[in-house]
Amino acid sequence: MSEKLKPCPFCGSPGWIQTSLDSKKIVECQSQICTAGLGSDCWQETPEEAAKAWNTRVADKRIAGLEGLLEEALESLEGSGFYASLAKKIHTVLHNREDA
Numbered sequence: 001m002s003e004k005l006k007p008c009p010f011c012g013s014p015g016w017i018q019t020s021l022d023s024k025k026i027v028e029c030q031s032q033i034c035t036a037g038l039g040s041d042c043w044q045e046t047p048e049e050a051a052k053a054w055n056t057r058v059a060d061k062r063i064a065g066l067e068g069l070l071e072e073a074l075e076s077l078e079g080s081g082f083y084a085s086l087a088k089k090i091h092t093v094l095h096n097r098e099d100a
Helices: 047-055 059-077 082-096
Strands: 015-019 025-029
Touching: 015 047, 025 047, 059 082
Parallel strands: none
Antiparallel strands: 015 025
């Protein structure tokens, strides 16, 4: 398999590829307490297709847009005492997070 699996979008645990009785593939979360999977309609023909489906994050584009708006808001808060400290922390989180 060429595509590395991203962590679970809900709990951050690793995902793993499961195989159905008819040899179809799906990625599910390895955590015993997290039930994340794509659902019965998301079985794929190959491990590569299953990995691609698992790694697709619909929210990624929305998050990128929100990050831009948050950056603008943070810039307006710089130098505002408590809010400046909070803005720096949020900025650090945004720019040091691992891309999921």
